[in-house]
Amino acid sequence: MKRDFLNISDLKKDEILQIIDYAIKLKKGNVQDQSLKGKSIGLIFMKPSTRTRLSFEVGVYQMGGQPIYIQGSSTQMSRGEEIKDTGRVMARYLDGIVIRTYSHKEVEDLSRYFDKPVINALTDYLHPCQILADLQTIYERFGKVENIKVAFVGDGNNVANTWLIAGGLIGFNVSVATPEGFEPSGKAVHEALKLAQETGASIEVTNDPVEAVKDADVVYTDVWVSMGQENEKEKKELFKEFTVNRHLLSHASKNAIVMHCLPAHKGEEISEEIFEEFADVIFDEAENRLHAQKALMSLLFK
Numbered sequence: 001m002k003r004d005f006l007n008i009s010d011l012k013k014d015e016i017l018q019i020i021d022y023a024i025k026l027k028k029g030n031v032q033d034q035s036l037k038g039k040s041i042g043l044i045f046m047k048p049s050t051r052t053r054l055s056f057e058v059g060v061y062q063m064g065g066q067p068i069y070i071q072g073s074s075t076q077m078s079r080g081e082e083i084k085d086t087g088r089v090m091a092r093y094l095d096g097i098v099i100r101t102y103s104h105k106e107v108e109d110l111s112r113y114f115d116k117p118v119i120n121a122l123t124d125y126l127h128p129c130q131i132l133a134d135l136q137t138i139y140e141r142f143g144k145v146e147n148i149k150v151a152f153v154g155d156g157n158n159v160a161n162t163w164l165i166a167g168g169l170i171g172f173n174v175s176v177a178t179p180e181g182f183e184p185s186g187k188a189v190h191e192a193l194k195l196a197q198e199t200g201a202s203i204e205v206t207n208d209p210v211e212a213v214k215d216a217d218v219v220y221t222d223v224w225v226s227m228g229q230e231n232e233k234e235k236k237e238l239f240k241e242f243t244v245n246r247h248l249l250s251h252a253s254k255n256a257i258v259m260h261c262l263p264a265h266k267g268e269e270i271s272e273e274i275f276e277e278f279a280d281v282i283f284d285e286a287e288n289r290l291h292a293q294k295a296l297m298s299l300l301f302k
């Protein structure tokens, strides 16, 4: 049975812990993994990318496979070829697909018509590869991913949605603070709360950034305007109280770290001063995209 990674909850908690452990081994150079030897992996990007594209291209190559970058606008998809036909055609050539696009449903549809692994490289709804690498980064700093508090401050976007589900699944506390009207997806909150019944995680959504950050071990932020929402620029005025700066951070735990998935808009969601203070963590997150995704692919393509 093929396995996809469309949502962080497509993996079991134990598998996530195994991926973190294996990613750290790969990072240290303790193991070489050639699980993709002779395999061709299509990387479909309907939106821009720096980290995700590069980390998958390099990762597939390092695992002995052939990465094929496919810019969405250069394909017949951009001229309306149906996803169910695209999926069935690609299944004749490729061994796996990594896709970044707008609609999450489109990725689910692709998975139905492509009989090998599909990896979600970001949709408007979720960004699970990012959170996998971030969990590795948290593990490297705290030696655990359970019994911590992650505060996400800013827009209730794909990254916020994924944090909520990850917290429920693994069993750490998540508090998401957004301005009114910019809360995370109700569907993600629902899934997180359901998962949290098993793990005991606390899942909170608030409009008060100070409340969210209180006693947090990780203060996380992301852009206020996500890809595809560029017409929402005027909303920035409403986000003024949601900048991660020294004042906000003073409410977090004494040893709190600040994380950002990048790209950053300094002076908006994060002050330049705090960004630079936590640059080591933030660029480790970017590096860990490579290792965590290699560990993920090793599991999916077994």
Ligand code: CP
Pocket (backbone or CB within 6 Å): 048, 049, 050, 051, 052, 053, 122, 130, 261, 262, 263
């Ligand atoms: N964090 C992240 O996904 O970065 P890119 O948009 O550059 O891939």
Ligand code: NVA
Pocket (backbone or CB within 6 Å): 122, 127, 157, 158, 159, 222, 223, 225, 226, 227, 261, 262, 263
């Ligand atoms: N929320 C951002 C994440 C970028 C990696 C976006 O979707 O643009």
